[in-house]
Amino acid sequence: MSLLLSQTEIEKNIFEVVINFSNLQIDKKEIESSLGYPEDMIPNHFSELIDEIISELPDKCKIKAGYCLAEINKQKEKKDGLTIADKFFNMDRLVTAQIKKSELAALFVCTIGNVMENWSRQLLTNGDPATAFLVDTVASITVESVTDLLHDFIGDEMKKRNLNITNRYSPGYCNWPVSEQQLLFSFFPQNFCGIILTDSSLMIPIKSVSGVIGIGANVKRKDYVCDQCGMKDCTYRAVRSRLKSI
Amino acid sequence: MNELIERISICVERGKVNKTSPYPKDLAGQDGADELTRQALDSNLGPDSILQACNVGMMKIGERFGRNEVFVPELLMAAKAMNAVMAHLKPFFKAGTVKAKGKFLLGTVAGDLHDIGKNLVSMVVEGNGWQVIDLGVDVKPGKFIEKIKENPDCIVGLSALLTTTMASMSKTVKEIKEQFPNIKIIVGGAPLSHKAAEQMGADGYAPDPQGAVEFLNEFIAA
Numbered sequence: 084m085s086l087l088l089s090q091t092e093i094e095k096n097i098f099e100v101v102i103n104f105s106n107l108q109i110d111k112k113e114i115e116s117s118l119g120y121p122e123d124m125i126p127n128h129f130s131e132l133i134d135e136i137i138s139e140l141p142d143k144c145k146i147k148a149g150y151c152l153a154e155i156n157k158q159k160e161k162k163d164g165l166t167i168a169d170k171f172f173n174m175d176r177l178v179t180a181q182i183k184k185s186e187l188a189a190l191f192v193c194t195i196g197n198v199m200e201n202w203s204r205q206l207l208t209n210g211d212p213a214t215a216f217l218v219d220t221v222a223s224i225t226v227e228s229v230t231d232l233l234h235d236f237i238g239d240e241m242k243k244r245n246l247n248i249t250n251r252y253s254p255g256y257c258n259w260p261v262s263e264q265q266l267l268f269s270f271f272p273q274n275f276c277g278i279i280l281t282d283s284s285l286m287i288p289i290k291s292v293s294g295v296i297g298i299g300a301n302v303k304r305k306d307y308v309c310d311q312c313g314m315k316d317c318t319y320r321a322v323r324s325r326l327k328s329i
Numbered sequence: 330m331n332e333l334i335e336r337i338s339i340c341v342e343r344g345k346v347n348k349t350s351p352y353p354k355d356l357a358g359q360d361g362a363d364e365l366t367r368q369a370l371d372s373n374l375g376p377d378s379i380l381q382a383c384n385v386g387m388m389k390i391g392e393r394f395g396r397n398e399v400f401v402p403e404l405l406m407a408a409k410a411m412n413a414v415m416a417h418l419k420p421f422f423k424a425g426t427v428k429a430k431g432k433f434l435l436g437t438v439a440g441d442l443h444d445i446g447k448n449l450v451s452m453v454v455e456g457n458g459w460q461v462i463d464l465g466v467d468v469k470p471g472k473f474i475e476k477i478k479e480n481p482d483c484i485v486g487l488s489a490l491l492t493t494t495m496a497s498m499s500k501t502v503k504e505i506k507e508q509f510p511n512i513k514i515i516v517g518g519a520p521l522s523h524k525a526a527e528q529m530g531a532d533g534y535a536p537d538p539q540g541a542v543e544f545l546n547e548f549i550a551a
């Protein structure tokens with residue numbers, strides 16, 4: 084299915100993607116399970132609160148997304164990792180094994196802005212921690228859904244060029260140090276998508292995601308190799324089960 | 330147990346804040362922790378027995394959390410109900426008639442701006458009868474040290490979101506322990522683990538607010 088999204092090339096090879104809230108699919112079951120509840124076990128009260136929070140999302144999500152296309156350097160590296168443009172990323176083999184056949188890389192970021200965060204903080208200050216926690220969780224699931232959409236969109240764009248894409252990977256996952264966010268952000272103009280990276284590699288707004296997707300004639304998007312990693316509550320396990328359930 | 334006291338305990342456990350609060354559904358329209366505490370005080374039930382009732386309520390919900398029968402939202406509702414009780418008991422704390430279980434000095438470490446997790450911990454710990462001194466986010470080691478000097482009987486809690494700021498956490502633990510070897514430190518946040526806590530020289534780690542309460546309860550001030 085082709086997505087009704089559009090993009091603008093703001094600088095050479097740097098694209099801003101327009102994602103409207105109506106493009107998103109928020110899965111309530113995923114919210115519940117991320118709160119810890121087994122299926123259908125969430126108390127009605129919280130379930131209704133989640134509905135109310137979801138109904139506020141169109142107003143409160145300021146979605147921004149974008150990516151930069153850069154060439155992958157195919158020279159053999161001495162240590163595990165990948166050179167994109169002229170920058171060496173210290174990635175684990177878990178990641179490079181999936182991406183190394185690519186000719187290009189899409190380095191991406193996306194965010195839902197800070198309105199949800201501020202709402203959650205406000206609720207907490209007003210003495211309503213449970214709703215604050217629900218707002219925070221819904222916001223996290225929403226930005227993950229934005230990331231899914233951006234991933235699909237980049238896939239569609241590359242299909243137009245007869246190219247395929249790989250899975251996505253993020254600094255901080257699969258043994259890829261989160262400090263490499265600095266390198267990743269060096270591909271973007273200042274304040275790209277309204278996201279600021281702190282010296283400690285934290286993205287502000289908090290509800291933001293970054294990563295890389297490989298692009299090439301001979302690559303494909305396949306199952307995450309979660310079986311090779313011990314982390315149980317990782318986002319990619321969730322992505323994997325989402326893809327499987329389609 | 331006196332009936333009012335028992336009902337307060339149930340309200341805390343079930344997260345029933347006040348009469349108008351719609352949660353939990355089966356107690357809708359009934360008096361909550363707020364009204365019942367007022368009534369208890371008006372009928373000369375001492376703040377001690379009310380606090381005792383709250384402890385029982387918080388303990389029970391904590392146990393149910395431990396058995397995966399309830400989850401963080403229920404725990405937070407209980408904390409909210411508990412805070413409704415506390416609002417009535419403030420004067421007694423001020424006058425020294427009743428005492429907090431101890432002081433918990435909490436903050437998100439330098440370089441880290443993530444606060445929701447820490448704030449939830451703060452809320453639940455406070456609900457369990459501790460005085461929480463929340464230093465906020467991006468707290469430099471020097472700030473912790475300064476506050477420990479002012480509150481030498483406190484227990485310290487540190488929070489971090491990313492592995493990058495775990496390094497800053499580790500530095501904070503070292504600096505605190507260098508000056509105050511006897512101060513107990515518990516750490517938490519998404520990238521932490523028992524192993525990481527041990528490696529940085531902290532005394533404890535907990536994955537959730539309930540774990541923080543259980544750790545603290547081992548050090549209740551005499």
Ligand code: B12
Nearest residue numbers: 253255285286289292293446486488491492517518519520
């Ligand atoms: C949801 C989530 C997200 C969401 C929201 C993030 C947020 N925190 O708001 C989104 C999708 C935006 C996201 C993004 C990223 N994430 Co993320 N994310 C998670 C996830 C699945 C849950 C975190 C969460 O929000 N929990 C809910 C909140 C309320 O909980 P909390 O803050 O952790 O606090 C609780 C406990 O930790 C504890 N606690 C907290 N403080 C304290 C203190 C004390 C003393 C105690 C006792 C307890 C305690 O009690 C709190 C209440 O229960 C975790 C994995 C996990 N299961 O923990 C990864 C995780 C935090 N993310 C991770 C990473 C890497 C990232 C990204 C860098 C990925 C990327 N490149 O885009 C970004 C960074 C975002 C940024 N702003 O810089 C890593 C961080 C570790 C690392 N390698 O540095 C984790 C741990 C996953 C992993 N790889 O293991 N993430």
